[in-house]
Amino acid sequence: MKRILLSCATLLLFVSCTSQKSTAVADKPTASIDNYITAVEENNLKTNLYVIASDEMQGRNTGEPGQKKAGEYIISQYKKLGIPFPKGADSYYQKVPSDFMKRGFSPKLNDSENIWAYIEGSEKPDEVLVISAHYDHVGMKNGEIYNGADDDGSGTVAVMEIAKAFMKAKKEGNGPKRSILFLHVTGEEHGLHGSRYYSENPLFPIKNTIADINIDMIGRRDNLNPNDNNYIYVIGSDRLSSELHTINETVNNKYTKLRLDYKYNDRNDPEQIYYRSDHYNFAKKGIPAIFFFNGIHDDYHKPTDEVEKIEFDLLTKRARLAFALAWELANRDKRIVVDRDGK
Template identity: 60%
Template sequence: MNKKFLTLGLASLVSASCFSQITPLKPNQDAIKFSKAINPENAYKHLSVLASDEYEGRETGTKGAWMAADYISNYFKSLGLKAPVNGSYFQKIDLVNVTLKESQLTVNGQPKEYQKDYLVSPSLISDKGFTFSTDEIVFIGYGIKKDSYNDFAGTDIKGKVVMMFNGGDPTLKPGTKIDRAAYRATLEARAKYFAENNVKAIILIDPAVDRITENTKQTLKKGRVMVKTNAAIEAQKQNETPRVSISVALANELFKASNTTVADLQKKITESQAPASKVLNVPFSASAAKTETPVRCENVLGYLEGSDPVLKKEVLILTGHYDHIGLETDPNAKDKVNNGADDDGSGTTGVLLMAKAFTDAKKAGKGSKRSILFMTVVGEEKGLWGSEWYSEHPVFPVENTIADLNTDMIGRTGEEYLGKPDSANYIYSVGSNMLSSDLGKLSEQVNATYTKMKLDYKYDDPKDPEQIYYRSDHYNFAKLGIPIIFYYDGMLQQDYHKPGDEVSKINFPLLSKRAKLTYFTAWELANRPKRPVVDMDGKGNPKK
């Protein structure tokens, strides 16, 4: 699961299902028969490979991820699934590795040293590169405008080079928990203000530059991968203002003529709760250019065509992300592989198990009426890249896509359920009522009929500080108005994004039961006369 918080706002729902009060469905014996392929033994077979040390944590754009993609595509082929991307199981993604081609920075005409005095992020450089020079820098403190505090008061930044601290808020007391929504709003307001004033360049005072180690230098030298989605390209066009991070030591050199230092300014601003913005008359110039190198990267898709002449035009998508975060960067780490067994080897395994069950059914003449797309996506840990790419380049028309069921972490017991009686019989169900009351009701009925698990709706709460609804691949389908359900075990502390997320800690019977819940829900969706109606506004409220 991705760490990032993407947006805010949800509608409250009940905390857990009570299937004793729900009218169950008539059990489908065919569905039950073919669900037998979803079992702990088959789950272990797949996950012990995908989450092995050999796969090196499956980081996007690396050998481990390519090995996982090949394993999945070969398995889809062995099942007889169609290759839906012009005869391929791979939907190629425009991923590039961005490295710094060249850079220069001078103060008072004297050249400064890259990785000692300053840094430039290649991914933030426009395709044209940048060059700027100035004799006047406008220092704007923290670049914050809120309540009675305003770093921009009495300053003219129009067309100027501005300098500011990289992060921090002097109006908050030490230890105050950051309101992420308010912080994001502050950043967006600042970016808008900079754009309106046509700011020439931004210099960030960043203590991290002073602490660069040899290990960090090697990491920076390798560059950074980024996917060139339409959204990313547009965002870069709207944010082409040059940015340079400088050390505290270099910042103090710039402040020298004003008889002050970074530490003095921070103390003064915090104690007075008043800005200390000022103009520095110092000759400053910088330039940089980047190089982009294509990197292999793909979603893996397997297609099962429906049996009904009319309904087969409609597609149900089953997703799980096969990437993880790769190897540890700490050279002293005893365990260097972040195996990602639960995150999201477990969900990927669930997709493979369901693919086996549905293809077995079709071979026996019991194929689903609607078509099913089994899709394991890449780049989720980088920012939901694979699902975003599919949302911009759908293989099947969006209007024909009836739902997405997403499994991301379904193999362990989360912190809140450790030691509880239902620790091996629950799942967090996220988003089932956000766009479709039909889907929410169906999910409850399927569970009451087949699996009888506790469906916990905690993460549908708008006050959820983790904002789980926005942090996995289903969200890129929800943004298109496609109903979704996200199945998740709630593991956010123990071994999350750590080498301890190992196969040995997976509860395979529980993984299989959760995958069966997804499978039975998919069976109903793929065979019902009508697709789930979209009657909710995306936040769990009825459409007006």
Template identity: 60%
Template sequence: MRKILIPLLSVVILSSCGSANISETTKKTDVSNSSSLKNNKAFNSSYQQIKVEDLKKNLTVIASDEMEGRDTGSPGQKKAGEYMINFYKDLGISYPKQLGSYYQKVPASFMKQRGGWNLPDSENILAFIEGTEKPEEIIVISAHYDHVGSKNGVVYNGADDDGSGTVAVMQIAKAFQAAKKAGNGPKRSILFLHVTGEEHGLFGSEYYADHPVFPLANTVANLNIDMIGRDDPENRGKNYVYVIGSEMLSSELKVINEQANKATNNLELNYKYDDPKDPDRLYYRSDHYNFAKNNIPVAFFFDGIHEDYHKPTDDVDKIDFSLLQKRTQLVFATAWELANRKHRIVVDKK
């Protein structure tokens, strides 16, 4: 997650409400489906694909010294990207056809114009599963795969920030692909978006929003994962996750996420930072913001600021893999609902 607060250019006016306002028709048809997840064999079979051992295997590579801290455009980041692409290839998950590869180039010139003065060209990485019934409607699941590189010869591995989100997206993709192979592919399309340049200014997600592979008007929601492998001092030892932004643009997204949570691991959903006016301004500090400012409903999943944030001690051996698994499963369950419900969620807030 970006450490320095970004300037709020062209900020949309947002508000947070304490209760959802959903029509009776929606309640009866769509939201009630969340509580039936427990009895959904297709969902449960796919859900079980999100395993601790797979998360640990992939994170051990992504956050290794070999990746040199994954600074934007660096050789180490490119190695991490190649590992991720090979993961998708092995699963049989391709890229958006119109893109022509897994890569969306983010030019140095674009980043320089926004304050990334000395950054080289870099790439977003996109994997894609086409929907079976409403392929033109897109659910975006995102995480940034860059970190801050090395300083004075010391590698900052970024296991939590955002290695944890990176491997979570990969495992969610594996779960959806398992459903597809079993004949239960998502009704809406799923874009697995690994963005670059987050630490320097949310550059990769801004580039995607400015140059979308799929029209933003067709993007139903963005579920963004940035740091979900640890706990913060305030919540030490708890089964929790911070959720930010889930009701700021849609009265339905928060309800869907909460219902999915109750049907799965029943984590404590903490809304401490769920306010644009919060002094930490976390709503503006990760990649979901570039979707939200384009009026796309978002939910940002986050574990808080812990003692190893942006330090060389953010290593794999400090990750709580059981908690990482549970949070990843929650995002998958929420995405499953968004992808398979009858109606596209409403955008009814400003």
């Protein structure tokens, strides 16, 4: 009889310890972002951009050999970092058919591909944060190569570098609580086709997508801010979620201290840029979306948009803001609320 009682006591002690251990794991505090924000590195941004925006990529026009070569390079870097393609996919590519990209009088485009990489969440893997940038540009015209270093080579390499920082955290046991999809979309220059295709054919349920952080042109100053090397335009942050707007301001005040300019978020601004980049296809589906943008400069959509004109210190700081926002969204206890109508 004593032996039986002793066994029961031992069993109860084991269950109690196991329960406490499980609780401890579940309540593990989020690692400090300070350990990882500096993993978004200027030198690596520069190395990747000199490849992505090189003449070898022939301006990265949608579905053409140069864009496909750029895509192969992007994938090679994800493989090098050990970042896989998403669960449920069979490769790093999401094919975007030519027929899908045919609209009105736009030119016929070749089949193209979105590129995706993925870090699974440790606690809320079914909730997905999307970080997006388009990797296409306008190709070649009259024998000149439009390299698109800022548009959107800058956003492309920023997404890659943000992924690198999150993977460093994961390897050190501090991976994001929610899953993150790093999405390089195609066909933006011809009508936001790649992001529209993903939003209509999502790998993960749209209802499980907590937000989209979109990065399109963050490596230069625009014509309105020639003497300001510490600003970024923020667009859309308050359209669907008051929390997204507040969180972005909070992490900026704490970590990057950029001047957040909301000029293009004005509902009456004539440029209506809120509707002109890939975040909008997520916003149309009710997904909170924020767009980081440096504005229009004299080299926009010209062959003079070259890497040599990129301000890499500014690009790094803006990419770090996007990382800090992503870190908070991926690791906070509750997903951000949708409490606005999107207008």
